[in-house]
Amino acid sequence: MKADPDYENIPGTYVYDARRGRLGYALNMFCMSLNKAENRTAFKADEAAYLDRFKLTPEQRDTVLRRDWLGMLQVGGNIYYTIKIAFCDGLTFQDVAGMMSGVPKDTYVQMMLAGGRSPEGNRYKVPPTEVSPGAPSAAAASPGVASPAGESV
């Protein structure tokens, strides 16, 4: 079996790769249909009936009906597609980003005004310096340590 790709070690991030592409195809193609005004009207009129036109898994269907934006990504949704449901609801990208990151809208807006979410402490699920059990992890997360990756540009 292939090892997890290195980007799977980035926290809070769902890279739309081959695996998620196979999982999420029907869900995302439903979202794509919302580019047409008549389909948006039909979806809003009867969401469950409209979803019957697409071969979503019960789980995917549930995340759409509950507007579980983070859940949609976890069952194969691609943000450029799922955002079309949010547009249908009159929401913005920033509204949805706040909900996915689990903070109230105002908190998210203030974070962005203050310069956004820092990469410090947000680069790795498991820092690469943790080579052995018991190795100190604080060093990798220390704000004083410049990222080698960031410096290499």
Added chain:
Amino acid sequence: MATIVAGIACSHVPAIGVAMDKGITGTAYWDPLFQGYLPAREWLKNLAPDVAIIVYNDHASAFSLEIIPTFLIGVADSFPIADEGFGPRPVPVVLGCPELAWHIAESLILDEFDMTIANEMPVDHGLTVPLSITCGQPDRWPFKVIPLCVNVVQYPPPTGARCFKLGQAIARAVASFPDDLRVVVYGTGGMSHQLQGERAGLINREFDTAFLDKLTTDPVALTKISHTEYMREAGSEGVEMVMWHVMRGALGPQAAEVYRHYHVPASNTAAALMILDNRSSA
């Protein structure tokens, strides 16, 4: 012969287009961003190019997951404005430049870049927002446009190095076109931003600043950044910056930075606008 006179790097945040379309660019939130666009508009107006090659990514507008072209060139006479899920933007239709577009398509394919060719295609905010940013709100766009799409939605996008080489091949194609056309190349998207997941809102000013600096001075070093490094350092959607390499590859090594504007935030994104004057190379 045709010459590439300038390169423009420009973010294509949809909310920037919405702010212009709604007439709210003077609010406290938006004003600092839009003030920084004015000198660039003036510079471009004085440059008065005939054609713009706009390198951008489609965002589930013209293309779905049904067919995913890695590199595509639009050869139509005109390109309608896409409905991306909230109605088309109220901006002028985009007029193409089929003679040059077909010439570039043929030249690229024979130069071993296997382009997809689009005879019909709507264009979304990825293309129209950079036009709005750099041209304002005219009744018609001041130059013809050749859309060049790069897939960054389905992983993996083409590498930065491949994008840079595509830009070099575009430069060869333009230089072999007999008519005297003055061409600008736009690289759009970026800078650091993440639209998805618990990590949404990531911004990395240090990364962005280093990227902007080296875009002029050491672009080949930038082409070595891996996709994972973009995603980790500049957010999952920051990988759009590979498209800037197409623009940079199309310019000569002597291209000079003449304007830079960087602002956080534009919605979820660090927005940048940079102009590189290529006339000393042309």
